Amino acid sequence: MVAVPGSGAALAEGLLKVAEGMRTAPGCELYVVNRTPDEEDAVWVTEVWSDEAASDAALNRDLGEAGFGEVLPLLAGPPEFIELNPVGGPGLS
Template identity: 65%
Template sequence: MTARSGRVGRYVRMEAQPGQGEALATTLLRVADGLRGAAGCELYLINASADEPDVVWVTEVWADEEASDRALSGELGEVGIGDVLELLAGPPELVDLTPLGGAGLPS
């Protein structure tokens, strides 16, 4: 298996404060809109958990770690990371990945 040089992926599980799952998802969708056209952002997908109403998953693929750091450390359109953090019940859980390819990703 060969990964595209430097590409990084991540699954991020975020649990909202009780009853705030929809607000968290809406805020993350605004973050995703702010990342449209961001250099190195290949995928930033917001997913609602099917069985946990206050859990939202983010699927990310970046050209490299620097692109991820650059995009996520700044303001994301109208939304900053602080807007997301204030809705969370605890710190996000991260799973780092090495994307290998597949439907929907540039080769």
């Protein structure tokens, strides 16, 4: 996600609040907010879900309930999604 100029830290903080809400979301195995040292307004979220249905259910929650309502005004544009299929490694059940 790319924040409006100068709002990268605020976007990351808002997404950390979303991450707290994801702790109890059924099927959420990983939800990590990341920043890069060379892109001040870029924030990456790494998510791992038990299955597509769990991910869809989380995306279909009320935006305010999930905390996304607070971060949407900070976005410079729509988030880019990159879908991956993990094949294994430490940290995955």
